[in-house]
Amino acid sequence: MKSITIIIPVYNEEENVKSTFAKLEEIRTQYSGKYNVELLFADNNSTDDTFEILEDLAVENEFLKIIKYSRNYGYQRSIFEAIKNCYSDAAVVIDCDLQDPPELISQFIEYWEKGYKNVYGLRNNREEKWVFLRKIFYKIINKLSEIELPQNAGDFRLIDKAIIEKIKKSEQDNPYVRGIIASFGFDSKGINYSRRKRKFGKSNANFFNLLNLAVNSITQFSTSPIRALSLFGFFVFFLIFLAGVILIIFRFIYGAGTEYFLPKGFTTTWLLILFSVGINALFFGIIGEYVASIHREILKLNKV
Numbered sequence: 001m002k003s004i005t006i007i008i009p010v011y012n013e014e015e016n017v018k019s020t021f022a023k024l025e026e027i028r029t030q031y032s033g034k035y036n037v038e039l040l041f042a043d044n045n046s047t048d049d050t051f052e053i054l055e056d057l058a059v060e061n062e063f064l065k066i067i068k069y070s071r072n073y074g075y076q077r078s079i080f081e082a083i084k085n086c087y088s089d090a091a092v093v094i095d096c097d098l099q100d101p102p103e104l105i106s107q108f109i110e111y112w113e114k115g116y117k118n119v120y121g122l123r124n125n126r127e128e129k130w131v132f133l134r135k136i137f138y139k140i141i142n143k144l145s146e147i148e149l150p151q152n153a154g155d156f157r158l159i160d161k162a163i164i165e166k167i168k169k170s171e172q173d174n175p176y177v178r179g180i181i182a183s184f185g186f187d188s189k190g191i192n193y194s195r196r197k198r199k200f201g202k203s204n205a206n207f208f209n210l211l212n213l214a215v216n217s218i219t220q221f222s223t224s225p226i227r228a229l230s231l232f233g234f235f236v237f238f239l240i241f242l243a244g245v246i247l248i249i250f251r252f253i254y255g256a257g258t259e260y261f262l263p264k265g266f267t268t269t270w271l272l273i274l275f276s277v278g279i280n281a282l283f284f285g286i287i288g289e290y291v292a293s294i295h296r297e298i299l300k301l302n303k304v
Contacts, residue, residue: 003036003088011044013096042082080175100156108158117186120157233285240278
């Protein structure tokens with residue numbers, strides 16, 4: 001019998017843990033006899049009673065497993081490490097706040113049975129903050145990145161064992177999980193749904209967390225910013241080279257100390273300044289190209 005692990009990252013979710021467990025237990029009961037379904041809660045070192053509540057539930061339910069991190073590693077890292085500790089044929093990732101409907105997991109499994117390795121939810125409607133900024137983020141990353149991320153897709157998804165095994169071979173301190181999964185290129189399927197409003201507790205996804213996530217995702221999966229800086233360096237060097245040539249021409253045509261703003265020492269001083277700035281810009285451009293090359297090789301290693 002195949003197995004499925006439902007991964008639930010949690011941090012200070014004492015008001016939601018029991019209701020989430022009850023909903024997911026219904027899913028487990030629905031598939032009993034067909035799949036071995038276990039629940040894996042990844043506690044990101046909660047400071048409330050989340051872990052204690054989970055411990056009590058685990059005593060009564062052997063199918064419930066808990067990972068407690070030694071410190072708060074952040075949302076993406078907690079999912080990444082939980083997937084690495086998954087040994088099932090498939091894993092489902094769902095938040096503990098029940099904004100993503102657990103009943104959609106049945107459709108995830110249905111498409112997984114049809115052969116899709118990555119089945120994810122697409123949020124049609126969202127009753128959240130920063131929705132406008134999220135849309136801008138997806139447009140930017142799809143323009144800059146070498147991979148394409150589905151707009152309005154979060155981490156609520158099912159992934160096959162083939163993806164799980166690849167993630168286990170990846171080593172990243174600041175992983176962007178949905179980007180890593182998209183970079184593998186397996187057959188994927190998106191399912192539309194309406195995201196609910198959080199009923200209990202406070203979301204940990206503030207503006208700065210989302211900004212940090214955006215920066216990590218762009219720097220991990222795109223060399224476009226480095227390439228832009230490299231091209232800028234070459235362009236600056238070219239302009240400075242032209243400016244130097246023009247200064248030399250003016251010096252020979254008009255001489256020094258004339259009414260044409262060329263006092264003695266002016267040409268020499270500015271040529272030295274422009275030369276040093278130009279060389280720096282050129283060197284930064286070359287270094288940028290090497291950094292981009294190293295970045296691409298690291299990405300290839302993580303995809304093996």
